[in-house]
Amino acid sequence: MKIDLTDTTASKINKALVEGRRAIGTPAVGMVLTMVIVTDEENAYDAIKAAEEASHEHPSRTLVVIKRHARLRDRTTSRLDAEVRVGSEAGAGETVVLRTYGEVSDHAGSVVLPLLLPDAPVVVWWPVDAPEAPAKDSLGVLAQRRITDLYAVDNPLEVLDTRARTYAPGDTDLAWTRLTPWRSMLAAALDQARVKVTSAAVEAEADNPSAELLARWLEARLHVKVDRVVSEGPVVTAVRLGTDEGEIVIDRPDGPLATLTLPGQPSRTLALKVRPTSELIAEELRRLDADEMYAIALTGEAPKENA
Known part of the structure; x- marks a missing residue:
């Protein structure tokens, strides 16, 4: 089931989720985490598909944040559109595709915060265009785990060194998961x-x-x-x-x-096959504590406990 909302708010989206679950007779139980995907329109389909396949192992609420093109960013076009998917349209959980325009794009954390599952872990995944310091990003600060992918950047070894400098416990990368x-x-x-x-x-x-x-x-x-x-x-x-x-x-x-x-x-x-992205994401969702081995590989030392 899909519900389209134009120029909407977080409260209306939550209401649509409740109505959608009621319509298909599915209660909001069994979801173990909130997955936030930050991507662009071009890569959204593949990212959503991978998350939905991973949700069969980890039922979750998936929030997809798509920031629209810069040319639209002005006050006259500032708005939030949403597409709510429940039932067979959303794997084993539920999916909300959020398209932000104008100033709303600068406050994605405020848009996402009311939509998080209460008392459940949060994982943020950037399939492309990850921030330089994921743990300091407005969405990254909400998460226990932050997933990036060095395969999606032009100069991966340079970015890898940047990730080493900005590493915080909870960071990980699909380049590591592939190993x-x-x-x-x-x-x-x-x-x-x-x-x-x-x-x-x-x-x-x-x-x-x-x-x-x-x-x-x-x-x-x-x-x-x-x-x-x-x-x-x-x-x-x-x-x-x-x-x-x-x-x-x-x-x-x-x-x-x-x-x-x-x-x-x-x-x-x-x-020793090359695994699809859905399997990589499913593996990362099996553990939500800091990956000490990734920290050692990235920085050469284990993360400090009080980091």
Whole structure:
């Protein structure tokens, strides 16, 4: 069910949500968090689709904030339009698409605040155009977790260094989430090999932010220098860990399969596919505390408890 509201207010949107749930016979129970997506019109469809797919694992109220083009930003066009979606139109939760015009765009936090689920965690996701310091953004300050994506920027390694300077507990990035299968396999390989790593290399396409985060994580955990080796890609293609017994290698030149090689053991084939955005978001919503490993990979040290 969809309800369109033009030049509306937060109170009218809340009323429409209640009316929509009543019309389809669905009570407002079972939603575990509020997901706020800040995006543009071009990327809104894909972001909403990913959030709705993730909501099957994490039922949530999704608030999509779309700030319209700057040329419309003047007092005569300052307004808030909304599209309320409930039932099958909104996955396993409910979705409100908010389009802000004029001065309203400068006060997105005030628009969103009355629409948050009471006593529920808040997660903010910027699929594109994330702020330089997410924790200080007017929407970021409302959230326990703040999700960005270095794959959506032009100079990801420069932005990665900026994120390291502005990091606050609760920040994370989908470039890091994409590494979960790699990190799990590397940890399992080291548990099996039980050898000391003396050198390391990460092979990936040029300027890949996941590869840089993986290299920083390995340096922090293994206390060795990690070489960055440019390959043809796509994304991360191999990790090589040198030991006195021989190399530990995870190699994925292309496709969803990787080869794991351990010293003195036959090679084995492992599944290592590139996951869709909906799976990445679902993974991030499984934990709402600060991701200490991301902080270590990003900044080289664990976050301070009183940060």
